[in-house]
Amino acid sequence: MTERAQHGRPYTAAEMMIVASSRQLEGERVCFVGVGPPNIACNLAKRTVAPDLELVYESGVFGAVPARLPLSIGDPTLVTGAALVANQFELFAYYLQAGLIDVGFLGASQIDRYGNINTTVIGGYDTPKVRLPGSGGACEIAINAKKVFVIMPQSNRTFVERIDFITSPGHRDGKRPPGWGGGPSVVVTNLAVYRFAESAGEMEVASLHPGVSLDHVRENTAWDIRVAVTLEQTPPPTEDELRLIREELDPEGVYTR
Amino acid sequence: MASGDKVTSMQEAVAELVSDGDTVAIEGFTHLICFAAGHEIIRQRKRDLTLCRLTPDVIYDQMIAGGVAKKLVFSWLGNPGVGSLHAVRRRVEGKEGNPLELEEYSHFGMICRYVAGAADLPFFPIRSYAESDLPKANPRIVPIESPYGGESIYAVPPLNPNVAIVHAQRADVNGDTQIWGVLGCQKEAAFAADRVIVVVEELVDEPVIRRDPNRTVIPGMIVDAVVVEPRACHPSYAQGYYDRDNRFYLDWEAISRDPASLEAWLKEWVFDLGSHGEYVEKVGQERWAALTPKESWSDPVNYGEYT
Numbered sequence: 001m002t003e004r005a006q007h008g009r010p011y012t013a014a015e016m017m018i019v020a021s022s023r024q025l026e027g028e029r030v031c032f033v034g035v036g037p038p039n040i041a042c043n044l045a046k047r048t049v050a051p052d053l054e055l056v057y058e059s060g061v062f063g064a065v066p067a068r069l070p071l072s073i074g075d076p077t078l079v080t081g082a083a084l085v086a087n088q089f090e091l092f093a094y095y096l097q098a099g100l101i102d103v104g105f106l107g108a109s110q111i112d113r114y115g116n117i118n119t120t121v122i123g124g125y126d127t128p129k130v131r132l133p134g135s136g137g138a139c140e141i142a143i144n145a146k147k148v149f150v151i152m153p154q155s156n157r158t159f160v161e162r163i164d165f166i167t168s169p170g171h172r173d174g175k176r177p178p179g180w181g182g183g184p185s186v187v188v189t190n191l192a193v194y195r196f197a198e199s200a201g202e203m204e205v206a207s208l209h210p211g212v213s214l215d216h217v218r219e220n221t222a223w224d225i226r227v228a229v230t231l232e233q234t235p236p237p238t239e240d241e242l243r244l245i246r247e248e249l250d251p252e253g254v255y256t257r
Numbered sequence: 258m259a260s261g262d263k264v265t266s267m268q269e270a271v272a273e274l275v276s277d278g279d280t281v282a283i284e285g286f287t288h289l290i291c292f293a294a295g296h297e298i299i300r301q302r303k304r305d306l307t308l309c310r311l312t313p314d315v316i317y318d319q320m321i322a323g324g325v326a327k328k329l330v331f332s333w334l335g336n337p338g339v340g341s342l343h344a345v346r347r348r349v350e351g352k353e354g355n356p357l358e359l360e361e362y363s364h365f366g367m368i369c370r371y372v373a374g375a376a377d378l379p380f381f382p383i384r385s386y387a388e389s390d391l392p393k394a395n396p397r398i399v400p401i402e403s404p405y406g407g408e409s410i411y412a413v414p415p416l417n418p419n420v421a422i423v424h425a426q427r428a429d430v431n432g433d434t435q436i437w438g439v440l441g442c443q444k445e446a447a448f449a450a451d452r453v454i455v456v457v458e459e460l461v462d463e464p465v466i467r468r469d470p471n472r473t474v475i476p477g478m479i480v481d482a483v484v485v486e487p488r489a490c491h492p493s494y495a496q497g498y499y500d501r502d503n504r505f506y507l508d509w510e511a512i513s514r515d516p517a518s519l520e521a522w523l524k525e526w527v528f529d530l531g532s533h534g535e536y537v538e539k540v541g542q543e544r545w546a547a548l549t550p551k552e553s554w555s556d557p558v559n560y561g562e563y564t
Binding site: 072073127134139 | 362366
């Protein structure tokens with residue numbers, strides 16, 4: 001999966017996933033940031049394709065300018081220099097529920113073709129094989145953000161026909177209840193970028209990362225995945241993107257090696 | 258509620274205000290999580306508590322391993338930025354001890370439960386949960402129609418803990434409490450609770466509070482005890498005082514994965530220590546120095562004098 005960048009050591013699948021996610025933020029304004037890879041992607045976008053991006057964290061921080069990579073979504077570096085710190089009721093009610101958030105980032109342990117997401121449990125709810133963290137703010141982000149971007153590793157155990165628990169609702173059959181945000185619009189994995197066909201609300205492969213074949217994608221998807229009319233190639237990370245990740249955003253490679 | 262000096266020790270506050278079977282909320286979102294209170298509750302071997310928190314975090318993993326809880330009310334169950342809470346998972350996945358009863362919401366659902374509790378409302382309406390399986394897993398999340406027609410939303414019930422424990426940067430002897438940085442939902446949890454313990458980095462004179470009343474989050478009127486316990490949030494943090502000890506959060510993954518090492522940790526860091534003061538000493542000066550941030554002061558504001 002790794003390819004050589006123009007210079008320096010090869011980039012990793014995780015770096016490709018983060019870079020591809022950050023590019024999706026071009027032109028976006030207000031972004032609800034999650035910890036880990038979404039956090040790096042959003043901070044990378046702010047330094048590249050979306051300099052005016054306002055970073056909003058569910059801890060209540062609006063307009064954060066973190067001086068270091070935050071260790072959590074409530075890291076003190078988010079507060080120092082921020083535009084505003086709200087309490088969590090205000091953050092979720094006035095900012096998220098009322099529709100001020102353009103993009104919400106979510107991770108997922110399982111996703112289906114309609115972008116329904118499970119982060120609660122593998123197995124039955126009362127007899128879990130694996131107990132996952134649960135919703136956190138994901139359920140309300142999925143419902144209320146204008147767009148939802150999903151970042152997750154892909155395999156036929158994560159891209160499944162039927163998820164074990166719907167934590168955060170997607171498109172169902174292309175219909176979203178009135179008053180809701182637009183739902184999942186992009187899914188970025190270690191293999192490809194996916195979008196949702198507007199008519200059916202169903203995921204389709206939009207862009208393959210370098211070195212990834214359509215067969216590879218199909219092997220790692222448990223349903224018969226749709227393919228966009230124009231299937232693109234994800235450009236590899238640029239030198240500048242890699243430098244920012246490696247020197248500024250994740251110098252210890254916690255999320256990117 | 259007695260007026261005047263509410264200052265007491267952690268040992269006394271927990272002994273007097275936390276009882277077996279109580280519903281307890283130690284709130285604080287990443288920031289200001291009062292680990293010292295959790296440790297004291299473990300040390301005093303409280304039992305059958307219902308523990309409430311948006312993010313149970315390492316503190317409730319420790320408390321549940323310490324045997325104090327029968328039930329957990331929560332919205333995100335993990336070691337933030339690191340991984341799992343293994344002591345909780347062993348109980349939930351049926352691998353250890355009695356099953357732990359769970360009552361699960363989303364973050365906004367939990368926050369609105371405290372809001373309803375604080376405002377003495379029978380429920381709070383929110384837009385979350387439609388098309389999600391959460392209402393199936395938790396029948397207390399209920400669909401309702403707007404009384405003004407047209408909209409179907411969800412209701413969550415009030416959460417009124419018997420005790421809320423809130424850590425803050427500073428308070429005075431009356432319990433007027435000031436917090437800055439990430440505010441979480443401590444104010445809502447405190448107003449929703451029957452009893453409130455405030456734990457502070459610093460006890461300040463009343464005029465210090467009164468010179469900056471906008472920063473006061475919790476009024477002394479609802480506070481039962483003020484405990485002065487610096488560095489009580491470690492490995493969590495207090496804005497401007499000390500950073501999160503991320504190494505501890507990373508180390509916890511291995512400690513809590515193995516029941517024997519978790520038991521040994523509780524013995525070494527909780528049961529064998531008499532107080533949080535001993536814990537602070539044991540953490541060591543070198544680590545405290547590494548966790549101390551450089552200063553970054555806000556500018557004073559002019560409230561004006563109106564005579």
